[in-house]
Amino acid sequence: MTPENSPEALRHREKMAKRKAVQDAEVASKIIAEKGLLMVHTGPGKGKSTAAFGLVLRALGHGWRCGIVQFIKGAWDTGERRALERFPDLISWHTMGEGFTWETQDRARDAAAAKAAWTKARELMADPDVKLVVLDELNIALRYDYLPLSEVVAALQGRRPGLHVAVTGRNAKPELVEAADLVTEMNLVKHHFKAGVKAQEGIEF
Amino acid sequence: MTPENSPEALRHREKMAKRKAVQDAEVASKIIAEKGLLMVHTGPGKGKSTAAFGLVLRALGHGWRCGIVQFIKGAWDTGERRALERFPDLISWHTMGEGFTWETQDRARDAAAAKAAWTKARELMADPDVKLVVLDELNIALRYDYLPLSEVVAALQGRRPGLHVAVTGRNAKPELVEAADLVTEMNLVKHHFKAGVKAQEGIEF
Numbered sequence: 366m367t368p369e370n371s372p373e374a375l376r377h378r379e380k381m382a383k384r385k386a387v388q389d390a391e392v393a394s395k396i397i398a399e400k401g402l403l404m405v406h407t408g409p410g411k412g413k414s415t416a417a418f419g420l421v422l423r424a425l426g427h428g429w430r431c432g433i434v435q436f437i438k439g440a441w442d443t444g445e446r447r448a449l450e451r452f453p454d455l456i457s458w459h460t461m462g463e464g465f466t467w468e469t470q471d472r473a474r475d476a477a478a479a480k481a482a483w484t485k486a487r488e489l490m491a492d493p494d495v496k497l498v499v500l501d502e503l504n505i506a507l508r509y510d511y512l513p514l515s516e517v518v519a520a521l522q523g524r525r526p527g528l529h530v531a532v533t534g535r536n537a538k539p540e541l542v543e544a545a546d547l548v549t550e551m552n553l554v555k556h557h558f559k560a561g562v563k564a565q566e567g568i569e570f
Numbered sequence: 571m572t573p574e575n576s577p578e579a580l581r582h583r584e585k586m587a588k589r590k591a592v593q594d595a596e597v598a599s600k601i602i603a604e605k606g607l608l609m610v611h612t613g614p615g616k617g618k619s620t621a622a623f624g625l626v627l628r629a630l631g632h633g634w635r636c637g638i639v640q641f642i643k644g645a646w647d648t649g650e651r652r653a654l655e656r657f658p659d660l661i662s663w664h665t666m667g668e669g670f671t672w673e674t675q676d677r678a679r680d681a682a683a684a685k686a687a688w689t690k691a692r693e694l695m696a697d698p699d700v701k702l703v704v705l706d707e708l709n710i711a712l713r714y715d716y717l718p719l720s721e722v723v724a725a726l727q728g729r730r731p732g733l734h735v736a737v738t739g740r741n742a743k744p745e746l747v748e749a750a751d752l753v754t755e756m757n758l759v760k761h762h763f764k765a766g767v768k769a770q771e772g773i774e775f
Contacts, residue, residue: 549758
């Protein structure tokens, strides 16, 4: 008996063949071939913005033009920003926030920054050359009522058919979740902060 | 009364000042300044590999050399791969898998591919110039017992002090979670597949 015909190998092959049949049937059942997705990354865990930047990286590999608007962070994300400088032809990056809200302690200034960011977001969403727009930490701006929720959701829902939009931030509003095609919640199972380790350059900023 | 002195603005400022004090105290309490982290992205949701590629993007912005080993996927991830070609000086990419396991249905071939990938992973982890190693879908290889769990966990725990490692894939083994510094679980709240939309080029591959 060759290893390929061992009972274990046969069982594995059978199981995987079944799995493949399920997978193929699922793929075949999809009827809408191309649709710009509204994606939301929320939850208390790490990786919400990071996964959005991963989407940007993938999109760049397909030669897509991408727009990024940061609603809240300011000094943060220097790593991504510097890396994306190698794609000057494809990336349009706008940081409108001036730091975390608990750094500024000025509601009026934060609200004005959020409004300016939203204006830029609408511009990018209207640009027919842009295929992916990341609205980083938009959820925070919505949570603090810096922007009118119904107007924002309506604009996202009414996006151009081929435009993909990724929204990040904790506490996504139910109305936004309702409007989204794909919602992922990042949950923290374990964090090195609890073990007394500082935020790590290159990994967290 | 100027808007900056309205009761609402004062309340907001006070709340944010308290939040900042908590935040500052938390940062000050961290005693381990630099440590290579073992990060695990698991769970049934989207974004596990994508967030790992986002980490790579951030690391590249800091000028770090990064290694990527794909344990299972083959034809997948063409977008990231093409985008990372703009960093030939910093990226070392290795795809050892030959497609999802339910595509191949050949346990012996998959196990051999996983072993070859693990050898490459150990090489990258030993290279003092590499600061971040992504072991994409290693969890799947462990789940199917293609690799000895205890040996893999021991090697990850015994990594060089400054080396960051990100491991992705569903169903992370408890032993790996135990050894990790940071574990994030991606959960699916909503998925467009359910609404009959096909996997979208540029977003999902």
